[in-house]
Structure formats: structure tokens, C-alpha cells
Amino acid sequence: MSADLTPPAPVPTDFIRDIVAADVAAQRHAKIVTRFPPEPNGYLHIGHAKSICLNFGIAREHGGVCNLRFDDTNPAKEEIEYVESITTDVQWLIAGWADHCLGFKPQGAHPAKVTSHGQPDYYLAPVSLPAPGSPLPASAEPFYASDYFDALYEYALELIRRGQAYVCDLNAEDTEKYRGAPDRPGQDSPFRHRSVAENLDLFQRMKAGEFPDGARSLRSKIDMASPNMWLRDPLLYRIRHIPHYHAGAKWCIYPLYDYAHCLSDYLEGVSHSLCSLEFVPHRALYDWVLENLGLPRPLPHQYEFAKLVPTYTLLSKRNILRLVQEKVVAGWDDPRLPTLSGLRRRGIPASAIRQFVISVGVTTFNSVTDIAVFEHAVREELNRTAARRLAVLRPVKLVLTNLPAGETIACAAVNNPQDETPTTRPVALTREVFIEADDFAEVPPPKYFRLKPGGEVRLKYACIIKCDELVKDAAGAITEIRCTAQLDTRHGQPNADKKVKGTIHWVSATDCLDAEVRLYDRLFTVPEPGAAEDFMKVVNPKSLEVVTAKLEPSLAGAKVGERFQFERLGYFTPDAKDSSPAKPVFNRAITLRDAWAK
């Protein structure tokens, strides 16, 4: 977790931040508490990054806290693998930016019985840090909705006592029939008018495991004729005789999202509960549960915003899972995927992801964001921070005929021209070098600045060379380009200022490193793969190209997490899984902008 030296970008306001600011001004909450509540059933992607940056952003702007909470109320889908990856990804994304706002709870802690305003209540606070910004103790852990099952059960009992919930014996099919349709009112369940005593008895027996899966459910008693389908006596609990990855085998009844989520927010003292637009119809239910329990503390409120939809990418967990299962990609962390682990492995800095999702803004309009906005944020960050190195992806041999074999000419290469006081490193020019195949054309197209027969070009950081002659094999392919080096055009030499139109990169053929380099391109060929009949049919067959490149020797020490600009090519990082000193593997995060290619 390195410090982020990015100057604090001005945070644009939005309608949610306006609401929070008004609540702060009115002192409606003792503290601003938000939460990021993923279900641990998949990996986090860049869409989640928008939610993370909103929730943590609001917390940090108000000296508040944002709890990481696993919304794990469906044991059929959730796995420990996902809680681990999600925890890692969240911490990576906010490191150096909002890590001091991350809300974790003491290990093993459950909501405590407390008294609030003279009333019995439950509450679970995040660990309190000795000083603001101090690191979380190793004993802290994320919040889990499944830690609230006891409290949730007590609240359900209370709802029953208040006559607001009942045990229903309808099966799933009949429940659906009774619910009616959006343009047709539903019908009351025949079990809607059971006595409180009978409901209490039945619900306790549900918990005790007396009934099979689906035999009964606990339902809210709201309005079967409501125009809002989510108010037609929605289920609160279902019976599932399966163990839970976190709660163990204790339960066979599990709460549903709409019941668990609002109460989880309440238990944690959440002030603002932010979710995406598809939950708008659920908001009335969120409020109903909280309001009908007579809770003593201030209630959290739900606000909704539009999801991020970038072009040329697929964001739903279900679809990403399919790409993984059908081996279109190599795993959840394949660098072509928009998962946070994939983006990290590809070499995308967390700060660029943050900058991107923040720049997109927060509204209630379902929009599609041009992926170019993301690419711009990545380039802007990497241009500022990445050290420059020389590397040749598709090497062609070039011989400097006036330079004796074995002689080396010391040159100084700038590490990052964007630094206020750029430093340099030595690179050695030798008789034989590699240049990029693209940088030579026997028959140059119009306006070609690079090397051509009889032409001159500068070898970056070295000198100007002139192309004298080509050596070809029997098939006519160029095997060697023979040039003369104009050594007096080196930096500090009399003709250093001589101008040529083109400058190309190079690597010494006798002092270089072989490396596998993975060149990634968009995974899909169309802007909205999700709108295609079958997104499998619009997968880009050229999304990955692997080359054996020649690298300048200093790249031997490259470490995972370091990012480099290979000059004139793009930004690259060692692959976290496959790269080793003996066999370096680099991933291309993104190319440089290339006006010439167009």
C-alpha cells in the first residue's frame, strides 16, 4: 500500500453528495456511514469500482466510514474464494486514497444487545482506530450479513408480534399466482390471517428444521393489490436446508435481500445506503421493514444511481463467469477482463480506475460510457508515473557497419521526461541492434518518417543513422539492414542538433533480454456486446497476441507491480503470475495514442 502522490482531484458533486451534505448540515446523523455490500458470488469488476468510489468517497469527504459488508444471505451461491478476492480488490482500489475510511469489525463480532433511547436495540460498530488513519488491526475483518442472522430472527419475531408478518404455506408456484401481475392486483394468501400465536409457533418450528425446503415461508403483510409488485406481501424468510459458508450449519431458514439489507444497514449505523437503479421499486419495502419495527435509532435511507456501462466490455458477473467457464479467457484475473483482478494484472493503476469512475459522475440516467474515457485516464496516470524503457516487440536486425564489433558507445536514456528533474540511465549502443519491424519500410507509404532505403533516422538517445543497404534471404525477406552511424550527432557532440524527421527505438542485439510479451486488445468487436444476440459471437479473435520481444537489460530487475512505458509502444508490467527473472513475461496495459496509425 504505497502512498498515492496524485494531487487530490477536485471531487465533483452530484445529487447524492448534495443529499449527504444537506443531511450533514442538518445534523441528521452523528456520523456519515456508508457501506459497500457485495454478495460473495463472483469477482469484483470496474462497475463495482464506481460504487466503491462513491461509497468510500462520500465517507472520506465527511470524516466517515464505509463498511465492507458481505451480503451473504443465499448460501447456495456464496463461497469463501470470493470473499477473499473481494477483500483484496477493495483494499487495492482504495489504497492511499480512502483506506483510512475502510470499516471492518472486530474478528468474530456479532451485533450487540444495547439500549438506545431507553429501548432494546442491536448495534455493531466498526473497529475504532487509535488514531485517524492508523492501520486496521490484523484481528479486524469485514462485516457479514450472515453474522446478523440471530438479530434478524429476533426482528422477525417482533414483526410477527406486531401483526406485520405471517407464515405462509403456499408453494413457490402458488405464491406467484397469488401475486397477480403488474396490471392486475394479487389475491391474499389463504394463510394471511393466522393468529400471532400460530405464526410465532410456526416460524420457530421453521427455524427448528421441522419443515422441508419451500414448504413454508415468512411473509410481510403489506398489500396484495399494491401497484408496486414488491409490496405484495414479499417473502422475508425461506427454508433452505443447506449449510452456510460463514454461518455454518446453524440455520435452515435464510432471510431474503429486502429484509436483510435494510436491517443490516441499520445494525451497522449506516446513514446512506447507495445502490443501483434497479432497486428503486424496492425502496418502499426497505422503508416499510424499518418503519414497522419501531427502531430507536435514526433510520438509514436508500438512494439509487445508474450503473456504469462502458463500451466494448461486458460487466455482469453471470456473463463474465461464462467467459471464464467456456475458456474464452484464462480465468477471473485474465487481463482482458474488466475485473479488478484482471485490470490489476494487466497493469492498470488503481488510481486510474478511481479517476475514471469519478470522472463519469453519478446520475440517475442509464448511460453508456465510451471506453476511450477509461483509456484516457489510464494513459494520463501512466504517462506521469511510468519509467521509460527501450524494448523491441518485433525485432529486425540492423548493423552499424562503421562500428567495430565489440565496441560499445555509452548513451544516456531519460527515465521519465515528465519528471521535474528527469534522471537518466546508461544504455550501450553496439554494432548490431534490433529495431522494430514497423520502423523500416523498403517501399515507404506517403509521409513515412521512419527508416527507408537511403534514408536517415535517429536512434533514440544515440545518433542519426543512414540506411545504406539491405541483406535478404533466398526468399527475399530482409534479414539485415546495414547502416552507417553518424556518431557526431550524439548528445553533446558537434552535430547533436541535426534534425531528422524520425526517431526510432532500438535495443542492443548483443546486450539484451528475451521476454514473452502479451499484447492485449479489446475482448469484443462491437461497442455493446451485451446487446448482441450472443456475445460469444462478437468476441475479438485477436484480443491476445504473444510475441518474443527484445528488452533493454535494465528490465531484468522489473518487479511485479512496476509499470513501464516501452518507448513509442505503450505501457507494460511484469505478469504477476507467470513472470520470473529467468523467464520474464510482460503484459501490455495499453498502447500509446497513435495518430499515425489512423
Next chain:
RNA sequence: UGCCCGAUGGUGUAAUGGUAGCACGAACGACUCUGACUCGUUCUGUCUAGGUUCGACUCCUAGUCGGGCAGCCA
């Protein structure tokens, strides 16, 4: 064809009854030991029709178009 939500350039977003701005993108140009970066110029917008008002992107009405809602998923 019930209810809810939304609509500003190619894209995203700002303007909260008072000059429609910013960013991405595109085109052209300058600069350049990265055809990068940087800089300059240009491009394109308030869904429609009424109404309120001195004045409407903003408020009202109707329409059009788009999205959402009928899991014992979240």
C-alpha cells in the same frame, strides 16, 4: 396495455428561473531525440407540442422515446 424512473453535442457530465460550460472523442495545425506528452483552432447539444414567466435545460400539462418492476437471487 398498471405503476415507477429517466431524456442536454458522437459519448459522459455541469448549469438548482438569469451568458448552455467542462471532459472524452474527431479533424486540422504548432512543437517534438517518443507520430507520445504539451499547446492552439475547429466540430456538434437542451426529445416534441403547448402553458406559466420580463426571462425556461430548469416549473406545469400532454405526447414521444428509452429503462425498470410479476425469484422462495442479490
